[in-house]
Amino acid sequence: MLPFPIVDVNKGCSLLVLLVLTGLAAPGWGNDTDVAVGPRRVKQGDVLALTFPLRAAEGVAAVGEFVGRFHDRETPVFPVAGGVGVLLGVDMEDVAGTSDFVLERRKADAPVTVARVAVTILPGDFGVQKLSLPQTQVDLDAETVERVEDEQRTMLATMRPVTPRVWKGEFVLPSEGSVQRTFGLRRVINGQPRRPHTGEDITAPSGAPVLAINEGTVQLVADHFFSGKSIVVDHGLGLYSMYFHLSAVTVHPGDRVAKSQVIGAVGASGRASGPHLHWGVRLNGARVNPLSLATAVASVADNLQ
Ligand SMILES: [Zn+2]
Incomplete structure (x- = not known):
């Protein structure tokens, strides 16, 4: 198993932070607490773990009744010792600033807010990568544009379902190669800003x-224009990992894969300048830095129920 390197992202935030929500224990909790508890700071593209202590009688047994909300994204809730936990994915392009993360309890009539946490998104400080390429490689013909858009729709649809959690414990790196720290790079090709990395x-x-970073189910195997031979693995609770530019794929859609299982081989298929693995992670729709999973998950891994 390849443990993650120690990353300085979120350093100091990796301890399990118990947000003491006194309102939860009070009779009749379910009224909007309207109290901002334990404000948190997180960089664009990072994963933030939050845990909420609940009374056993009302908490773990009823975990399915809870849901988190942040911006326009729903965040599933999972049981941890003494309460519930959430992995909040902050998209790389979420606007810097402070917004509330809201923990809701679903009720027959209407959802009820049980906790609010002020989350301040800090700029990711992503670098800029300037590339010069022959314009013929940059401009896509109409047919290719259509193909690329179709493939993007397929990718998004693949990663939409929220299935039960199968990831367990900490995540591993998908390759023994050299990590390039390229997440979030703003790319400028021939002077034109392009999508970030x-x-x-x-x-x-x-x-x-190429190894599966945790237990999961293969959701997609494809050969796409940009990403080449590609695999998408569903780890549950809206967490998906992607492995692109492969030279070989050794799994099939629907396969259950174990943590560290070999699922393919590094290559340069699709649009790639040389052999490398492009590793992506989506968490409830947010594009997050795969490396930031390490500290976030480490803080809850020992308390998963
Ligand atoms: Zn890449």
């Missing part, structure tokens, strides 16, 4: 094994 690149020789 949504994943982490790991350079490794063609044919090097």
Whole structure:
């Protein structure tokens, strides 16, 4: 198993933070607490773990009744020792500033807010990558544009379902190669701003094994214009991992894969300048830095129920 390197992202925030929500224990909780508790800070594109202590009688047994909300995204809630936990994915392009994360309890009539946490999003300070390419490689013909849009729709649809959690414990790196720290790079090609880089690149020789970063179910195997031979794995609770530019794929849609299982091989398929693994993670629709899963999950891994 390849443990994550120690990352300085979120350093100091990796301890399990118990947000003491006194309102939860009070009779008749379910009224909007209207109290901002334990404000948190997180960088664009990072994952933030939050845990909420609940009374056993009202908490763990009823975990399915809870849901988190942040911006326009729903965040599933999972049981942890003594309460519930949430992995909040902050999208790389979420606007910097402070918004409330809201923990709601679903009721027959209307959802009730049980906790609010002020979450301040800090700028990701992503670098800029300027590239010069022959314009013929940049401009896509109409047919290719249509293909690319269709493939993007397929990708998004693949990662929409929220299934039960199968990820367990900490995550591993998907390759032994060299991590390039390219998440979030703003790319400028021939002077034109392009989409930011949504994943982490790991350079490794063609044919090097690619491992599943945690237990999950293979949701998609495809050969796309930009990402080449690609695999998407569903780890549950809206957490998906993507593995692009592969030279070989050794799994099929529907396969259950174990943590560290070999699922393919590094390559340069699709639009790639050389052999490397592009590794992406989506968390409830947010494009997040795969490396930031390490600290976030480490803070709840021991308390998962
Ligand atoms: Zn990449």
